[in-house]
Amino acid sequence: MQENEELKKPYNPNEHEDLIYKKWEDSGFFNPDVCIEKGIADKDADYFSIVLPPPNVTGTLHMGSAFMLAIEDTMVRYNRMLGKKTLWVPGTDHAAIATQSKVEKLIQKEEGKNRHDLGRIEFLKIVEKFAQENHDTIVTQMKKMGCSLDWSREAFTLDEKRNLAVKTVFKKMFDDELIYKGHRVVNWDPKGQTTISDDEIVYEERKATMYTFKYSPDFPIAISTTRPETKVGDTAVAVNPDDTRYQKYIGQTFEIKDFAGERLSIKIIADKEVDPEFGTGALGVTPAHSQIDEGIAQRHDLPLKPVINEYARMSVESSLLKDKKVTEAREIVVGWLKDKNLMIKGEEVSQNVSTAERTGGIIEPLPKLQWFINVNKEFERDGKKLTLKKLMLGVIEKEEINIIPERFEKEYTHWIENLRDWCISRQIWYGHQIPVYYKGDEIYCGLEKPEGNDWIQDEDTLDTWFSSGLWTFSTLGWPHFAEASRGKPGPENDFVNYHPTTVLETGYDILFFWVARMILMSTYATGQIPFENVYLHGLVRDNQGKKISKSLGNNIDPLDMILKYSADSVRMALMVGTGPGNDTKISEEKLKAYKHFANKIWNASRFVLENTGSLQTSDVGSLTEKDQGTIKEYKEIVKDITSDMESYRFYLAADKIYHYFWHTFADIIIEDCKKRIKENDEADSVKALLYYLLREQLKLLHPFMPFITEKIWSLLPDSKNLLMVEKWPN
RNA sequence: GGGCGAUUAGCUCAGUUGGUAGAGCAACCCGUUUACACCGGGAAGGUCAGAGGUUCGAGUCCUCUAUCGCCCACCA
Numbered sequence: 001m002q003e004n005e006e007l008k009k010p011y012n013p014n015e016h017e018d019l020i021y022k023k024w025e026d027s028g029f030f031n032p033d034v035c036i037e038k039g040i041a042d043k044d045a046d047y048f049s050i051v052l053p054p055p056n057v058t059g060t061l062h063m064g065s066a067f068m069l070a071i072e073d074t075m076v077r078y079n080r081m082l083g084k085k086t087l088w089v090p091g092t093d094h095a096a097i098a099t100q101s102k103v104e105k106l107i108q109k110e111e112g113k114n115r116h117d118l119g120r121i122e123f124l125k126i127v128e129k130f131a132q133e134n135h136d137t138i139v140t141q142m143k144k145m146g147c148s149l150d151w152s153r154e155a156f157t158l159d160e161k162r163n164l165a166v167k168t169v170f171k172k173m174f175d176d177e178l179i180y181k182g183h184r185v186v187n188w189d190p191k192g193q194t195t196i197s198d199d200e201i202v203y204e205e206r207k208a209t210m211y212t213f214k215y216s217p218d219f220p221i222a223i224s225t226t227r228p229e230t231k232v233g234d235t236a237v238a239v240n241p242d243d244t245r246y247q248k249y250i251g252q253t254f255e256i257k258d259f260a261g262e263r264l265s266i267k268i269i270a271d272k273e274v275d276p277e278f279g280t281g282a283l284g285v286t287p288a289h290s291q292i293d294e295g296i297a298q299r300h301d302l303p304l305k306p307v308i309n310e311y312a313r314m315s316v317e318s319s320l321l322k323d324k325k326v327t328e329a330r331e332i333v334v335g336w337l338k339d340k341n342l343m344i345k346g347e348e349v350s351q352n353v354s355t356a357e358r359t360g361g362i363i364e365p366l367p368k369l370q371w372f373i374n375v376n377k378e379f380e381r382d383g384k385k386l387t388l389k390k391l392m393l394g395v396i397e398k399e400e401i402n403i404i405p406e407r408f409e410k411e412y413t414h415w416i417e418n419l420r421d422w423c424i425s426r427q428i429w430y431g432h433q434i435p436v437y438y439k440g441d442e443i444y445c446g447l448e449k450p451e452g453n454d455w456i457q458d459e460d461t462l463d464t465w466f467s468s469g470l471w472t473f474s475t476l477g478w479p480h481f482a483e484a485s486r487g488k489p490g491p492e493n494d495f496v497n498y499h500p501t502t503v504l505e506t507g508y509d510i511l512f513f514w515v516a517r518m519i520l521m522s523t524y525a526t527g528q529i530p531f532e533n534v535y536l537h538g539l540v541r542d543n544q545g546k547k548i549s550k551s552l553g554n555n556i557d558p559l560d561m562i563l564k565y566s567a568d569s570v571r572m573a574l575m576v577g578t579g580p581g582n583d584t585k586i587s588e589e590k591l592k593a594y595k596h597f598a599n600k601i602w603n604a605s606r607f608v609l610e611n612t613g614s615l616q617t618s619d620v621g622s623l624t625e626k627d628q629g630t631i632k633e634y635k636e637i638v639k640d641i642t643s644d645m646e647s648y649r650f651y652l653a654a655d656k657i658y659h660y661f662w663h664t665f666a667d668i669i670i671e672d673c674k675k676r677i678k679e680n681d682e683a684d685s686v687k688a689l690l691y692y693l694l695r696e697q698l699k700l701l702h703p704f705m706p707f708i709t710e711k712i713w714s715l716l717p718d719s720k721n722l723l724m725v726e727k728w729p730n
Numbered sequence: 731g732g733g734c735g736a737u738u739a740g741c742u743c744a745g746u747u748g749g750u751a752g753a754g755c756a757a758c759c760c761g762u763u764u765a766c767a768c769c770g771g772g773a774a775g776g777u778c779a780g781a782g783g784u785u786c787g788a789g790u791c792c793u794c795u796a797u798c799g800c801c802c803a804c805c806a
Contacts, residue, residue, distance in 0.1 A: 607765030
């Protein structure tokens with residue numbers, strides 16, 4: 001047969017995949033407006049919408065991204081085949097500090113310059129070029145994976161539309177006094193020269209020495225610390241109110257004339273947070289350089305005494321310590337204590353050191369004037385008193401949002417309950433500049449710079465998660481939308497047509513960073529939940545179970561794997577058997593297994609088409625009783641698979657269709673039909689059965705293995721439309 | 731310190747609501763006038779981490795223990 005000439009050759013995915021993707025793109029069916037226009041989706045049909053978690057433009061896609069894309073594209077294709085108005089919005093994330101610090105490292109290495117050598121405008125040009133290059137690679141990678149994203153709606157977290165959304169939300173929060181500027185001890189990253197939020201800290205376990213000493217010979221209480229250099233900033237010693245050893249000193253103030261060249265005034269206070277069992281049971285309070293101590297200081301009205309500056313150097317007058325790096329200062333203070341016979345002991349302990357996630361810098365808690373989102377402040381909404389925290393908790397408690405797997409709901413709730421105010425200002429250049437303007441003592445927050453020449457905009461930029469928190473609605477046209485346009489097609493009406501989104505699919509590792517913040521931002525700014533379901537996937541590990549990373553040298557590039565095994569095989573290898581919230585191991589054996597499966601599909605299709613000739617539609621009614629029974633059994637499988645798809649059990653659905661195709665259809669049904677063909681027995685029934693089962697299974701397989709199924713579909717004598725817009729069987 | 735997950739064949743893992751233990755890879759035997767050797771058939775391999783409990787019935791539910799892993803807190 002002429003039309004099946006292509007099937008005679010072995011399946012070569014590289015030859016077909018790009019061409020098939022082009023066909024899909026040209027069809028316009030990635031865009032729901034086109035689907036409605038062409039009658040693929042009814043204009044009154046349900047919608048299925050999902051935003052792509054925007055990959056960071058810091059780099060290119062890894063196996064974890066491929067996993068995410070496979071799951072999401074499977075969902076999207078399935079729902080499109082159900083006839084829903086299906087929208088998957090693509091985009092990328094500027095990733096603020098991550099991108100900036102990466103570019104800073106690059107120019108330091110290549111040109112020996114830092115960002116200040118270049119200036120804000122010049123530096124940003126380089127960052128933007130870097131971002132653009134990565135963006136382009138990422139887009140290519142997503143197309144290679146077969147993602148049916150609506151490229152006409154592509155967004156970037158730092159483009160103009162998203163900037164408008166950011167400014168609008170900021171102003172709303174500012175006016176509601178949920179955003180405030182405050183002087184507080186923040187996490188300062190001396191390496192990145194910026195504040196970071198609590199969530200951007202990673203703890204590294206290191207060995208340290210815990211020193212126990214007295215401030216002066218006549219000071220009555222010994223204290224312990226791993227950071228003696230900060231002790232020049234102490235203004236109190238806190239003890240537990242019930243600790244009988246120290247009760248007599250509570251309320252007294254001791255003047256210490258010389259502590260490593262500094263004068264200290266130490267008040268003895270009682271605070272129940274102090275653990276009498278730990279160390280000496282007394283805590284030296286350093287209000288300026290510890291967030292816990294800051295809290296104690298506030299309760300007891302203690303003065304703040306900053307002794308470390310932004311460069312992690314000592315800012316005290318003591319000639320011993322002035323301008324010394326904290327690590328040097330530590331040695332100096334230890335030496336001084338030993339000299340003066342004040343050191344009682346030093347023992348080795350392991351402790352968690354706070355480091356900045358993106359730069360690796362050791363965090364120095366410092367008092368700084370910064371912008372915060374107040375998560376505990378009450379505000380009115382529809383006559384009810386709310387806080388952002390309550391808003392975030394409520395939607396999970398009331399089950400407006402369903403998290404899959406369920407166990408993460410507990411983790412989410414626990415995290416919110418312990419949430420502190422979110423520091424959103426960053427001293428970096430790449431990001432959304434804070435929409436606040438100053439003129440003398442005047443302060444103005446607004447979308448545009450106010451009239452008059454003397455207004456100066458706040459130099460800081462926003463935490464990247466501020467803009468990604470708006471992602472579900474900033475990508476759908478908010479704040480520009482009109483309720484009256486519901487049901488009318490076109491991107492300008494997306495917010496009313498597609499929000500709340502149906503599902504958010506992302507890694508469990510960013511549940512707090514991102515998912516929680518989207519819930520906060522969306523419920524606050526739009527009054528709508530951002531999504532109805534959250535599907536969390538796990539990490540992709542290597543076949544030894546190790547986390548995949550460039551530094552470990554076990555990095556697997558999805559593009560290499562696609563080239564070697566096909567995009568369909570990569571997708572299947574990632575999907576089969578990996579339930580939500582579970583990590584998966586990827587190995588070449590697994591990829592090979594699904595490459596074999598693709599080959600199986602190709603060859604079985606060849607066999608069927610060679611034997612069914614120009615048969616077009618299967619007249620299932622004329623089948624023998626036995627063959628009708630086979631189809632009945634098959635339909636049970638379809639029902640089962642559909643129910644798995646509906647319940648987000650893609651890992652099971654993929655496995656079931658794989659097994660049915662190979663071990664029932666190919667191994668049993670085809671083998672049986674071979675005999676019947678040879679004996680020329682019930683030829684019409686055999687043909688109809690084979691053609692029907694092949695054609696139907698291509699539909700089931702399509703969301704998982706879109707390329708090969710679309711290719712074979714195009715070779716069927718009766719394929720008129722693209723398989724991607726065929727109806728899912730029932 | 732608090733929380734969560736995992737423990738099933740040599741290896742990697744499935745097993746959705748409790749109903750006679752499954753797949754892939756590896757190893758073993760047989761098969762190539764063939765849709766496919768990127769294959770087919772067959773056989774082998776498991777007191778489902780351990781102990782106790784609920785049940786007519788437990789890999790699945792409950793309790794405890796052990797080992798491994800992750801997250802959160804951060805004891806100064």
